[in-house]
Amino acid sequence: MQRRTSRLALVGAGVFALALTACAPGANAGGGSESEPSAEANPWFDQAQFDLENERRGAQFEGDPAKPYLQYLAGDMVAAADYALDRPGKVCFANASLSNTWRQTGWITMNQQLQVLQEQGVVQQMETRDAQDSDDTQVADIDYFVNEGDCDGFIISPYSPDATTAAVERACETGKPVIVFDRAVSTDCVTSFVHSIGGMAWGIDVGEFIADQLEPGDKVVALRTAAGVDVFESRWAASQKIFDDAGIEYVDYLTGADPAEIKKAVTDEIAKGEIDAVWVDLGDQSVPAIEAFEDAGVDVPIVNGEDNMAYLRAWKERDLNGFGGVYSNFQWRTALLALTQLWQGQDIPKDWVVPQTPITSAELDAVLRVNDEMPDVHSTSFGGEDLPGFPDAWRDRIIP
């Protein structure tokens, strides 16, 4: 009995060892380089999209520059006549999540805008379901609204583009206006898609800032938040393309948002050799990366960030060589306004592109002055300066 057991165990161990060796070649193939060898091999790279967003970076926007959240690029318009409403309407909002600072800031702005619209008698109420970063939950949320929501219009901020498409199409079939913002969906049934220029434009802005200051052969460490989320993947794909063209070396890490993981990755890279720039796709990651250099007693190289106050303050205090990529936060407000403008009989763009302007060292002081009271987690492109709740709602940052 005993011998039998141990023989079985040995056989099991042998099988397992075989399984492991079978895995090994795959491991080598996948792990030799940190990720795709080049942007061209990256499934998220799309040359046409790259060119389009690159062109839009310099485009002229329609509308009042003092209200960037209402600016748009000239193009097809949606006729409001089909959607006009003669009573206060009910908004149904299927949100992907509130799991990062950018989304929270936008959510606060959206709620402040909602209060104004409610006081104006345009919106009766907004019902929100939060999918907590789960496609399956979001599909259920949208279906709930379709079946049960009694909605006069939908606002959807999808988690991942393809997975929510079928549900969004069901929302479209109700005939009510469907506004999608931030991440895209793979269907053109939506009434309007609100977004700032895009992740590729973000990636081009940041990539060019870094590439312009480096020589061929210099090394960039890229810290990426999430695989498979289009707004993040497209940022990296575009920057990767620019680094490829400039002959810059890079390694990329998928660190998530955990600062301890970020710091470990950067520390290991510092130990491996000189780093000329750190590229991040989420502003939360910049400060841990900066601290890794400080703790190692090494000069901080170029580290980009976003428009979050923690990074902007660190940039100012440490006098860094910095750059804030911006993915305009005020689109949360635009999405709500897009729906209500239709109800009020105003035409809106079918593809509503709002401007996105990165923060350079020239604008840093001005941006910091305006947002002086704001917490570290605030996004400066929140676009709510003219709302009645300013500045308290963003300063106190009570998540509705």
Added chain:
Amino acid sequence: MSGTASETGGRGTRSAAIARLRGGLGSTAGVYLVLLGVIAVAAVVVAAAGRNLFTPGNLTVLMTSIAVLGFVAIGQTLVILVGSLDLSVAYLVSLSSVLAAGTMAGASGGTVPGIVTALVATVVIGALTGCLVAYLRLSGFIASLGVGLLVAGYLASYYRGTTGKASPELAAFGSASVGPLPVPTLLMLVCLVLAVILVGRTRMGMHLLAVGGDAHVARMSGVRAGTPVVVAHALSGLCAGIAGVVIVARLGVGSPTVGEQGGYDLLSIAAVVLGGASLAGGRGSLWGTLGGILIFAVVDSAMGILQVNPFLKEVVRGVVIIAAVALYARRAAPLVRRRFTDAAGPAPAEASAAAAARPTASVTEGAER
């Protein structure tokens, strides 16, 4: 239909199975009592907010939402019955979804190959985990954690974002419904009944319970202890695989992270325990698990209607899990004793002596304390 065939199959085993089924229903009644309580509270709270929990649309959404977790929890129940755990299910759900959608690639001809590929892969992986537990004597917790992580690395390294496409047939299956019941949920219920039959009416089912009750005693009484464990894990892999296919049907694509997003590993274990099962194995019922899933679904549904902050939902879930299981534990002691006096069970003295001497590496709970 099956009456004549099974009636000749031996009255003894059958009456024992029925007795066990009754015993199961006895503890299951507690689960459904809790479920009723949860429904009552939820209905009152929702009504107080001026809404209705029982609208047809809401019930449809509720029924849809239990399908995926339901499949995973059926498999998890079987694994827990044999005294093991399956922490790899979340990754298997993801794996199945990307394999199914990837193989199908949106073509009608791909439906069957896609589903078969996905299910074969998850069954084989489940069986592998089962072998590690049964023959290498790893604890189910560690074996399935390890295997799950192996799969997780593969998914993260080879898939970036959603992939593939459901065939039109599969998509139609995902959105079809019979009356108020969505077809995936109906299929889940059919699988549940099949699993109930497996556990309650077959030799294998008896062995599952015997091994879960006490592997040592089961071995002494002539049950090959390894086979039921491997079968349970393979079936758990199968159930996770079906769950992945259902997700493809719902989402239209495969996603390498969808299982983790759903948190199906810990949620399914929680659902099984909410259904009155003992983590030490040998005690639990599939109908109870269904009750556990419904408890979760009703709580979630009410909180969704009330627009509870998404993070507070987690808090409520945690409280519900602890409170419900604590409630069952108060009733559990007599039930445990009854298990040993069951027709199929060994004599009490022998069982407790074996339990005291048992050097297993599984979760110890209940009876010994």
Added chain:
Amino acid sequence: MTGTVAEPAVTRYDPSRPPLARRLAAGLATPGGIVWVLLVALLVAVVAYNPQLAAPDQFLRLIARMAPVAIVAVGQYFVLVSGEFDLSMGAVIGVQVVLAGTLIGDDPSRILPVVLLMVAVAVVVGLVNGLVTTLLRVPGFITTLGTMLILSGLTFYATGGSAGQNPAEEFRVLGRSGLQLPIIGYLPWAVVVLVVVVVIASWLVRRPFGRLLLLSGDNPRVAHLAGSSVWWLQTRAYLLSALAATVAAILLVGYAGVHPSVGSGYEFTAITACVIGGVVLGGGRGWLLSAVAGALVLESLFTLLNFVGVAATWRPTVQGAIILVAMAVTVLTTFRRRRPPVREVPPRSEPGAGEGAPAPASQQPRGT
């Protein structure tokens, strides 16, 4: 390694105390011993890839960043040997990190009260985990799964799931900086904290509490007969794990800063570390120091992967493989060693390395 497996047979025939080298070799052939061989091999490999890390200060910095995981593993060790799980440790870290960030802010004078509050929170969590598990007889797996959901939900509710304000630098000293010393150059506080935690934990393991805890994990009935109340033993184990998570949180706030995702997954990492160190799930067996070594193995493995240039996406696979291999080794060697009915391994023969070495229940001292 294969050569040393035969060693126990030799020790059996040695009438007097075997020489240290033999005893060490015998110890190394156990699962809790192999992990040390593995650790040394990995650290050598890490240093080989990066010779600068051979400098004492650089090496200590490397150890410093492994300290939080090792400390969490120490806490998890106590719960595991008592036969339960603590899945709430990562969530406790998250709560404590956010508490520190939110309440201390820029005001160093608040450090002391907030630390006291954090300890109080840990005590409450530990008590709840322990008492619900023992008195309400909810399996520890389920209790701590529930508290995990509750605590992480509350953390994310309070912060909305995103980074908060970093606390005053004075508070971050422990995790972020160290002592300038003459010979080794730089001694990170985190290493000091790790050593202190391990020393205290080792002391606890040798106390009657530790011995009875192991006994209760092996067989609650025997522990009960030995005159200990099992519920209070296990509750204390949960208290220790919550406190360990709090210490790790203080280090992590210092090292990395405030983010609610800090600590997520640490519970499974810590269980992995203990398993690699030969701790047996279900309780009753395992060496504390080997659990710590298991944590260091895991972290140095990840560091090595970074150096070699393996994509981070393969990490889970590596972690899974090492879990399975370690567990298989543990089971194989344990079966080999447990089968002979008579063993002459004295219960506490090695004051240096082998505290907590599981002894057959009959050889355990009775009572206190």
